[in-house]
Amino acid sequence: MALLGRVVGLPWSSDRTFRLRRYIMGHSELELHSFDGGDDLIQVRFQSVERVELNRWYQGGIEVSLVNDHPSIALVCTSPHGKFFCIIGPGGEGFVAAGGVRISRMFRDGEELEFLVGIPGPSGLEIQC
Numbered sequence: 595m596a597l598l599g600r601v602v603g604l605p606w607s608s609d610r611t612f613r614l615r616r617y618i619m620g621h622s623e624l625e626l627h628s629f630d631g632g633d634d635l636i637q638v639r640f641q642s643v644e645r646v647e648l649n650r651w652y653q654g655g656i657e658v659s660l661v662n663d664h665p666s667i668a669l670v671c672t673s674p675h676g677k678f679f680c681i682i683g684p685g686g687e688g689f690v691a692a693g694g695v696r697i698s699r700m701f702r703d704g705e706e707l708e709f710l711v712g713i714p715g716p717s718g719l720e721i722q723c
Contacts, residue, residue, distance in 0.1 A: 636710070646690050
């Protein structure tokens with residue numbers, strides 16, 4: 595696995611526990627949420643998802659990095675905008691092939707408190723929440 599370097603705040607990490615929250619096939623979006631905070635949570639939202647290999651839980655934290663390949667499978671993105679994001683936690687490693695990612699700290703009701711990291715999606719557009 596080769597890192598592409600620090601891009602717009604990546605690699606990014608948190609010591610919170612994360613779980614796979616949802617995958618919306620029609621919109622090709624995937625969300626991971628932290629769930630052990632107080633009144634807030636961290637949302638990791640991938641846009642234009644092509645392929646996924648993730649654990650359902652990442653207990654004890656995660657690190658999200660932009661990489662140019664992933665060792666677990668031979669992978670070719672069909673999208674010219676595809677990027678490989680590696681997710682590493684104490685319990686395992688996975689990847690998401692997607693057009694972009696947005697990481698935000700949110701109130702539990704869905705209101706964004708703080709934008710943390712963003713890699714633009716297709717056409718260079720900001721990922722919309």
